[in-house]
Amino acid sequence: MTQPLLDVSGVTLRYKTPGVLVTATERVSFQVNTSDRFVLLGPSGCGKSTLLKAVGGYLTPSEGAITIKGRKVTEPGADRMMVFQEFDQLLPWRTVLENVMFPLQVARRLGRKEAETKARHYIDKVGLTRAVNSYPHTLSGGMKQRVAIARGMAMEPDILLMDEPFAALDALTRRTCQDELLQLWEETKFTVLFVTHSIAEAIKIGNRILLLSPHPGRVKAEVVDVDKVSPTDGTAGQLEKKIHELLFADEAAHAE
Numbered sequence: 137m138t139q140p141l142l143d144v145s146g147v148t149l150r151y152k153t154p155g156v157l158v159t160a161t162e163r164v165s166f167q168v169n170t171s172d173r174f175v176l177l178g179p180s181g182c183g184k185s186t187l188l189k190a191v192g193g194y195l196t197p198s199e200g201a202i203t204i205k206g207r208k209v210t211e212p213g214a215d216r217m218m219v220f221q222e223f224d225q226l227l228p229w230r231t232v233l234e235n236v237m238f239p240l241q242v243a244r245r246l247g248r249k250e251a252e253t254k255a256r257h258y259i260d261k262v263g264l265t266r267a268v269n270s271y272p273h274t275l276s277g278g279m280k281q282r283v284a285i286a287r288g289m290a291m292e293p294d295i296l297l298m299d300e301p302f303a304a305l306d307a308l309t310r311r312t313c314q315d316e317l318l319q320l321w322e323e324t325k326f327t328v329l330f331v332t333h334s335i336a337e338a339i340k341i342g343n344r345i346l347l348l349s350p351h352p353g354r355v356k357a358e359v360v361d362v363d364k365v366s367p368t369d370g371t372a373g374q375l376e377k378k379i380h381e382l383l384f385a386d387e388a389a390h391a392e
């Protein structure tokens with residue numbers, strides 16, 4: 137069997153808070169293959185962001201292990217770039233071009249010219265050619281998220297980690313950004329691990345979806361071959377209903 141790109145194996149993550157140890161995820165396992173659009177889906181508080189941060193190397197599991205291409209994740213690295221929900225993830229004193237160039241120069245240690253060429257290429261890809269010299273405060277939320285995506289993709293990481301990147305956008309911009317992300321994926325087939333609490337977004341973005349229980353960290357099920365559902369013939373609606381039932385079955389039973 138070929139090695140997965142990302143292997144999350146029996147991972148438990150806890151937060152130490154004064155007087156309490158909060159368990160955010162417990163013994164969660166999943167594997168992501170190259171070119172997957174793998175979605176972590178579950179309600180607020182089930183541990184999605186915590187898992188993503190651990191894959192990013194920002195948190196250390198108290199049990200289990202995370203490996204990328206067989207290498208154990210112990211700290212953040214340029215092989216895993218993150219895109220967050222918040223609009224303030226860009227450096228406000230740098231232009232769009234400089235924001236995208238910055239990690240290329242600092243983390244990849246590319247020379248100015250090479251970094252600029254690469255940055256411009258990805259800025260073009262997200263449709264922001266005309267905004268290269270703009271500062272973040274002059275951009276809309278959707279434009280800022282596109283810059284963050286360009287910055288992540290320009291690093292050509294092994295995996296792009298996206299934490300509800302479109303959740304703070306209005307419905308129309310959100311849909312446009314989702315479409316653009318899928319278009320970019322068609323062009324480059326990058327691997328993405330995408331966190332969302334929206335079932336519809338998970339079905340639209342993912343080819344595989346891991347359903348996390350409302351009880352932190354418990355895996356409910358994995359849905360594969362999401363690509364095979366069609367947005368127009370009703371199968372997407374059926375899958376959405378099924379996922380909803382899977383996620384909330386126990387809660388409904390208890391509520392009765």
Ligand SMILES: Nc1ncnc2c1ncn2[C@@H]1O[C@H](COP(=O)(O)OP(=O)(O)OP(=O)(O)O)[C@@H](O)[C@H]1O
Nearest residue numbers: 151153158160179180181182183184185186187333
């Ligand atoms: N810094 C922290 N300190 C203490 N507990 C935390 C911290 N961050 C998260 N938690 C707790 O860990 C659990 C999982 O949180 P996490 O943010 O990973 O969930 P989530 O599924 O991403 O939720 P959301 O969609 O609301 O971001 C929750 O119980 C949360 O309260």
